[in-house]
Amino acid sequence: MEKSKVLEVLQRAMDIERQGKAFYQEATEHVRDPMGKRVFGTLAKEEVEHLRLLQTEYEAIHNDQTWVELSEAKTREPASTLQLFPDKRDAVFNIAADASDLDALSIAMEFETKGYNMYHQAEVEVDDPNAKAVFSFLAQQENDHYVFLQKTHEYLTTKGAWYFDEQEFPFFEG
Numbered sequence: 815m816e817k818s819k820v821l822e823v824l825q826r827a828m829d830i831e832r833q834g835k836a837f838y839q840e841a842t843e844h845v846r847d848p849m850g851k852r853v854f855g856t857l858a859k860e861e862v863e864h865l866r867l868l869q870t871e872y873e874a875i876h877n878d879q880t881w882v883e884l885s886e887a888k889t890r891e892p893a894s895t896l897q898l899f900p901d902k903r904d905a906v907f908n909i910a911a912d913a914s915d916l917d918a919l920s921i922a923m924e925f926e927t928k929g930y931n932m933y934h935q936a937e938v939e940v941d942d943p944n945a946k947a948v949f950s951f952l953a954q955q956e957n958d959h960y961v962f963l964q965k966t967h968e969y970l971t972t973k974g975a976w977y978f979d980e981q982e983f984p985f986f987e988g
Contacts, residue, residue, distance in 0.1 A: 815940050817875060823936050824872040827952070828865055828897075830929050835861040835898060837909075837925060841918045844909050850918075853966065857922070857959060863888075864952060865896055871948060881944035884951055919967040923960055930956035 815823075838858035842851045869892040874882050882890060909918055930953050937949035 815945075817878075820875050820940070820945070821872065823939075824868055824875065827932060827936070828868045828872065830932060831861045831865040831868060832897065832899060834858075834925060834929065835865070837922070840909055841922065844911075844913055845915045845918055847915060850915050853962075854918070854922075860955070860959070862896070862898065864955065865898070866892060867948065867952075869894070869896060871945075881942050881948065883944050884947040887948060916967060916970055919963055919970070923963045923967065926956045926960035926963060930960060 835858050838854045838861060841854040842858070845851055845854060867887045870882055870887045870890045873893055874880065909921060913921075933949045933953035933956060937946050937953060940946055940949065
């Protein structure tokens with residue numbers, strides 16, 4: 815994949831992560847349950863970590879370097895300050911004032927699906943093994959988020975309480 819296309823894909827990915835952070839922060843204000851607030855707050859933090867990783871890769875490619883190995887990209891701080899707020903929000907991912915916790919979960923699942931599809935497609939299109947590893951990792955993260963959100967949605971529908979299983983979603987802070 816040529817450099818301009820790679821930079822375009824990385825820019826689009828960073829935009830998605832910014833929108834995710836904004837959405838999840840908004841969701842923490844809309845959900846009623848404290849566990850729901852915790853879930854969405856943690857997902858907002860995850861989006862920032864994804865953004866940091868993507869910006870690291872963007873800067874490397876932009877500066878005519880090679881892709882940064884995934885393990886290093888996860889911990890490296892980008893040279894420039896993270897832009898945390900999206901330039902423009904996708905209206906599909908806005909939460910109505912009267913939205914229920916289930917509504918917020920449904921929107922979140924759509925969002926994670928959009929991210930997964932984008933990362934999976936990018937993984938298929940790139941040739942560099944480090945690029946493939948980055949996009950594969952991010953696709954897996956989006957899929958894990960989706961699965962957890964789906965289980966939570968089902969649990970809320972049947973049990974009336976937010977789902978939590980440390981084995982399946984261990985990144986929560988204590």
